[in-house]
Amino acid sequence: MASPLTGAPDAWSRVAREYRRHIVPDFLPAARTLCRAAGIQAGALVLDIACGPGTATFIAHELGATRVVGVDFARAMVALAQQETPAAAAVHFAVGDALLLPFSSGRFDVVISSFGLVFAPEPARAASEAARVLQPGGRLALLAWPPDGTVGAYQELAFRYLEIPPATHDPFRWGVPAQARLWLERFRDVELLPIDVPFRAESPAAAWRILRTATGRIAASYAALDAPTQTRLDRDMEAFFSQFRKPTGEVCWVREAFVVRGVRQ
Numbered sequence: 001m002a003s004p005l006t007g008a009p010d011a012w013s014r015v016a017r018e019y020r021r022h023i024v025p026d027f028l029p030a031a032r033t034l035c036r037a038a039g040i041q042a043g044a045l046v047l048d049i050a051c052g053p054g055t056a057t058f059i060a061h062e063l064g065a066t067r068v069v070g071v072d073f074a075r076a077m078v079a080l081a082q083q084e085t086p087a088a089a090a091v092h093f094a095v096g097d098a099l100l101l102p103f104s105s106g107r108f109d110v111v112i113s114s115f116g117l118v119f120a121p122e123p124a125r126a127a128s129e130a131a132r133v134l135q136p137g138g139r140l141a142l143l144a145w146p147p148d149g150t151v152g153a154y155q156e157l158a159f160r161y162l163e164i165p166p167a168t169h170d171p172f173r174w175g176v177p178a179q180a181r182l183w184l185e186r187f188r189d190v191e192l193l194p195i196d197v198p199f200r201a202e203s204p205a206a207a208w209r210i211l212r213t214a215t216g217r218i219a220a221s222y223a224a225l226d227a228p229t230q231t232r233l234d235r236d237m238e239a240f241f242s243q244f245r246k247p248t249g250e251v252c253w254v255r256e257a258f259v260v261r262g263v264r265q
Contacts, residue, residue, distance in 0.1 A: 012052075012216035013076035020053045020080055022214045030143055030197045030257065031056035031114045037193060037259045038141035040065055044109045047071065047133060049098050049126075050116020054081035054091075060112065061091050069103075071096035072116075074216070098126045106135040115257075118144045118174040123183045131186035134264040140187060141261040143197075146175030149256035157240055161233040162221035180260050187262030199253040204241035207251045208234065 012019075034056055040046055042064035048057040051070030060068045067090045072078050074095075081093045096102045098113075098120040111130045120126035130140055145151040152172050173179045181190045201207035212222045222230065244253040 008216070008220070009073040009075065011220040012072075012074035015214050015216050015219050016053065016074065016076035016080050018210075018214035019077070019216075022210045024053060024055050026197065026199045027055050027114060028059075030195060032059050033195055034112055034114055034141050034143050034259055035059045035063055037261055038110050038112050038139050040110055040112075042066070045107065046110045046112065047101075047103065047108045049101070049111060049113040049130065050119070051081060051093065052077045052114070052116065054084055054093065056112055056114040057081065057091060057093070058084070060110075061089055065110075066090060067092070069094065069108075071098075071101065073097050099129060101129045101133050103133045105132050108133050109135060109138050111138070111140045113142045115143045115145070117142055118171045121168045123169055123174070127183045128186065131184075131264055136264055138264040139261065140184070140264065141259055142174065143195075144174035144180070144192075144258050144260050145172055146256055146258060147172035149175070150253065151255050151257075154240060157236060158218060158221075158233070160236075161225065161229055162218070163224070174260060175258050184260075184262050186265055188265050190260070190262035193259040193261070195257050195259055197255040197257045199251070199255060201241070201251040203249055204238040204245060204251055205234075207241040207244075207253065208237040212237075 040060050040063045044065040046060045046065045046068045048060065048068065048070040051057045051072045054070050057068050057070035070081055070093045078093045078095050085091050098117050099122055111134055117126050177192050180192060184190050201210055212218050241251050244251050246252055
């Protein structure tokens with residue numbers, strides 16, 4: 001967990017405000033799709049794992065959940081979410097780890113995670129923890145990236161320049177149906193539903209500037225590069241985002257993703 005490429009808490013805390021400003025708006029439609037796919041409705045007790053600044057947490061509350069709890073390992077993300085919480089809302093945020101959730105067994109009706117739990121370094125353990133805190137018949141829904149999509153191509157390009165630690169887990173494997181079902185062995189009716197997650201920016205240069213300053217792993221690793229290497233990476237990333245440029249010059253990168261959902265046995 002010490003490396004920036006594994007999503008260390010401090011790396012994500014340092015970009016919390018930029019993440020909320022630049023990343024959250026494009027994630028909101030996907031988070032709403034996630035919550036609806038999870039069947040969140042009035043009366044539900046919901047846990048949002050790796051909640052960030054509360055992107056999906058607040059949507060779950062809007063859909064009528066009786067109580068929603070968001071947990072994230074980055075303290076600054078939790079602090080931002082707490083600042084946004086209405087005084088009378090039954091929404092609570094806490095610092096915590098997806099691999100050791102600070103909740104009793106069978107406490108929740110629904111567990112959600114928006115591109116969060118899938119990055120936990122021990123996927124089977126993360127899935128087991130999600131199952132533990134769900135009551136039997138409870139519902140799980142996650143957002144995940146497929147291994148053969150353009151997000152994978154983006155990361156592959158970035159990691160040509162950035163130091164990569166010894167791999168313990170490939171988060172893109174959550175987008176492989178057979179693998180997801182193996183990790184979710186305590187769930188039934190597991191399915192992967194394809195969705196699109198558009199990312200928009202004023203230009204290819206702006207797209208890369210946003211992602212290298214507002215996403216924890218990339219931002220921390222980019223800052224550690226020497227200036228010539230940063231320049232080469234900037235050039236290649238601007239070329240990458242140029243393929244998604246519209247006639248107006250704006251970038252619209254339609255990222256492929258999955259809602260992974262199942263029912264606790």
